[in-house]
Amino acid sequence: MMVAMNIVEFLEARIAEEEAGILDGSFVVGTSELPGDGGEAKGSLGERMQEECAQKRAIIASWQEAADEEGIEDPGEAQGTVAIARRAMLTILAGSYRDHPDYDPGWSPELPTDVTAGEPTER
Numbered sequence: 001m002m003v004a005m006n007i008v009e010f011l012e013a014r015i016a017e018e019e020a021g022i023l024d025g026s027f028v029v030g031t032s033e034l035p036g037d038g039g040e041a042k043g044s045l046g047e048r049m050q051e052e053c054a055q056k057r058a059i060i061a062s063w064q065e066a067a068d069e070e071g072i073e074d075p076g077e078a079q080g081t082v083a084i085a086r087r088a089m090l091t092i093l094a095g096s097y098r099d100h101p102d103y104d105p106g107w108s109p110e111l112p113t114d115v116t117a118g119e120p121t122e123r
Contacts, residue, residue, distance in 0.1 A: 007075050007090050007107050011060055014097050015053050022046050022053075059089050 005013070063075070063086050072078055078087040094107045 005102065007094050007104070008060055008064065010097070010100075010102055010104070010107075011056065011090065011093055013102070014094075014100065015056050015060075019050065019053050022049050056093055059093060062086065063090055 066083070066086055067073070067075070067078075070083065072083065075087045075090055078084055091107050094103065097103050098105075098108070
């Protein structure tokens with residue numbers, strides 16, 4: 001049965017489920033090499049998954065702080081370039097949970113599909 005919730009509540013619930021799965025061992029959390037900068041750093045997959053959950057929570061907190069300042073209660077009410085960009089971050093995060101029964105297809109981001117890869121920019 002689908003539970004009516006907004007996108008922020010949906011994301012918070014999914015992140016809580018992921019964290020619970022990490023902590024109770026539902027995910028295999030072996031050690032893996034971090035991408036090559038030549039260093040000795042190694043970290044467990046569980047640690048990296050927990051960090052990803054924390055980063056998702058930071059995105060949600062950033063949205064909530066801005067929404068509170070602007071008096072926005074529902075992300076769908078966001079107007080203006082910055083508010084819409086912040087809402088897009090939420091919809092992109094939620095998109096990774098499209099198969100969840102509580103996912104609302106109305107949250108699907110309208111991402112460009114005709115973008116061609118350009119030359120990499122130098123830093």
